[in-house]
Amino acid sequence: MITKPFLVIQHVESEDPGVFSFCLERREAKVRTVRTYRGESVPAEPRGFSGVLIMGGPMNVEETGRHSFLINEMQLIRNCRERAVPVLGICLGAQLVAASFGAPVYSGNVKEIGWYGVTLTGQGRKDVLFEGFPETFTVFQWHGQTFDLPRGALRLAGSAGYPNQAFRIGENLWGLQFHLETTAGHVRRWLKENASELESLPYIDPKAVLDGIGRYENQCEILARLLFDRFFTLTLGAQD
Secondary structure: OOOOOEEEEEOOOOOOOOHHHHHHHHOOOOEEEEEHHHOOOOOOOOOOOOOEEEOOOOOOOOOOOOOOHHHHHHHHHHHHHHHOOOEEEEOHHHHHHHHHOOOOEEEEEEEEEEEEEEEEOHHHHHOOOOOOOOOEEEEEEEEEEEEOOOOOOEEEEEOOOOOOOEEEEOOOEEEEOOEOOOOHHHHHHHHHHOHHHHHOOOOOOHHHHHHHHHHHHHHHHHHHHHHHHHHHHHHHHHHO
């Protein structure tokens, strides 16, 4: 029986859990959403939660002076590892997982905005979340930061431009640089809200990004539901 709520940390209104929300609703999970953009506090102690999902956002990990909640999130992540509470970090969330265990986070060579292929490593093909995935699959990306892997972390997926696209620490912490949770609505909204940024990036074609929705959205949703259902199943073990 599910008794503990599932914790979602959301940094901006436009980066919600997307497809992952459907999985939580279908499981009739209790969910507590902390919206840091509204000034809501991030709990440092994970004992009362079955699992944690940390979403993306426009801020960078090193901006703790402007965004003090990032410090609390990294403490929460470290405590989750100690308490064996599963964590899934998306984009900024993945960078926070890496930084929580001493890995540097820094600007990549070029921003990735749009649909890009990622390839599973040998470890990734055996990982509990990715087992049975295509070896290479296309996902939505929107980021300019990257990170090194913490000591002991396993690289699960990478790409030519960003070798650390997915990783795992121990048996309960995952980071995904890419946005598997996005819907067509997310893509359209982010393009609209960030039009000025895109104007400064001539190598990004917004029309091509929009056209990619029809080609890739359905397959991404299938993979997102599979991955998150597997992750949610792991949280059931944290109910005790």
